[in-house]
Amino acid sequence: MNRHGTQIAKCGLAVLSVFSMGLMAPVQHVQAQVQSIYNTALPSVIRVAIRPFNNPFAPILYVQTIGFEEYCEDVLPNEWVPSWNQQALEAGAVAIKMFAWYYTLHPTTENGWTYDVDNTVNYQKFVYLSGTPATDAAVRNTWNVVYTPNNGEILPLEYRSGWPGSANWTFVGSNVMSQWGSEYWGSVANLTYPQILNLYYPVYTLKFI
Template sequence: MKRILLTAAAIAAGVFVEHPVHAQAAQTIFNTAIPGAVRVAIRENNPNGEPDPRGRIVWVQTVPFETYCKDVLPNEWMPSWSPESLKAGAMAVKMFAWYHHLHPVTIDGFTFDVDNTTNFQAFRYLSGQPETNQAVDAIRNQAFTMPDGSIIELNYRAGYRDSANWQYRNAQKMAQWGSEYWAERGRNYIQILQFYYVDRALKFY
């Protein structure tokens, strides 16, 4: 159904002019290129030397997209975990970054896609590990989206060890510990993703 917008002048004159309101096309993997780079706001460290989610933004670092994913995954998933868990994690990290690249924010005069803290995803430059790098490479040219290919944020939480973490499935979030739980029980990364992100689909681009 088209919405009709009426101007005050048109109403006063008894003339009704129809202005169709066009819905913005959904951003999908079919009409939106994968980012070439991600803008990462670097925040001040806390007294323990770790990036502080409440810290002042010092500068914005531009990082190649795949490098960004490789420098997040070992800081969010344990590199010693099963390969299928790591691939599920790589997909979550990738889609989270892709979504936020399309929805940048500006704070204190800095425009960026994500920061380097758990406000978004824990990023440490050049921290990639062989196991996690391999997981990121394994899902190249793949995306996990809505059935129509719409790019969505894949959220995740730590969850509980040795548990399927069903409560996160109900909230459309993946449990990091849950991904390892299922991998240890023979689930592949697609099955793990499908368990936590209901009504989502694997796509190739």
Template sequence: MKKATALVMMTAAMSLMASSAMAAPAVKEVKENGKVVRVDVAERPSNATPGAVTAGTKLIVDQNSLVAPEAYTKPTSIRVGIRANNNTANPISSVSVVPWYDYNIDVLPNEWIGSWPAQSLNAGAIAVKMYAWYHILHPKYSNCDVDNTVNSQVYKANSRYSATTTAVDNMSGIGILNSSGVMFETQYRAGSYDSSIPGTNIMSQNGTHYWADNGKTWSWMTSYYYPGSTVFYY
């Protein structure tokens, strides 16, 4: 091997190592009581939604502009603000217009663990999809709908995984609305592998794993974590 070639390869390797060192992973997998659970390295913020109030255990959004389910048209794309290394501390340096399907299959494996049961992944696919859809209607930023970090949802291009892609496909044409028939922000957090709820109208990612292991379906889980929500088809 020539010295020049070796130097180029060494430089590339060092650059890759530096890039990896700078990256701030959003999640990691750990073993807890024999189960693989999801742990947020940077916990997802509460993401308070302008115009939303909590009435009892039901989230009421946009009461002045009620929209019937049939009026919702499936998005074709979403504007994603890109922060380097998916790090919330970095500024949005560019905006990618990502095809709707690609966005969903490249978010779910970064938010749910691909080895989890199918019903858990199905619940995750609904939460991811409806969170994004809501913010297409109500952008989080002036020039984009969401960013690629836990400020919104962790998006990594071409990170798709077979089991999570199957979940996205399973949930195609299915969504959820609140009790008034309005789209709402489907918040979620890591939570814990048990029946606890991490907050009002917040889905527990590890909780969906727990409930799937206990025979519950995705629709049961969405009703459990988002009380009063109903399924709609598009």
């Protein structure tokens, strides 16, 4: 046996002797820290991969770095309808912000480009400088609001279109918000945006930052 082998054997015997004496310290498993609103700051910018014509299958042309609040303002009118009830827009603004915040913490590299989100429905539809007075106000009115599990973990608030003129009961309690459903509950049922969010994400909590 070579020199290194002998040393390994001696080390092995030493370990066995410690085990036999019951002196081996217990193994401690270190858990990754949860990224939460308590240890993670709201982003100041976000990197958006731009695909031509907002085509989710098109190659990336470039990556645009934009202010995080401006990004949310340029997404909301393209995911929610600006003429919808203001409470529906504010529910949408919170969902868009939480979705984007999560992905700034989980960037992607594709064909040499590193980005947080792209400008298509792969993530959220983004059109530069497309904000409207109503949707910009919804973003501003909810900017200090987050919607998270009780531990404050930053998770994406998923949403889907749903069906016009309907309560979209299929989505209620599913942790996926219906965009058309938010409009129904805001305009027909006169729910506030926290109430709308609670319909879809019942185990989440409204918090202020």
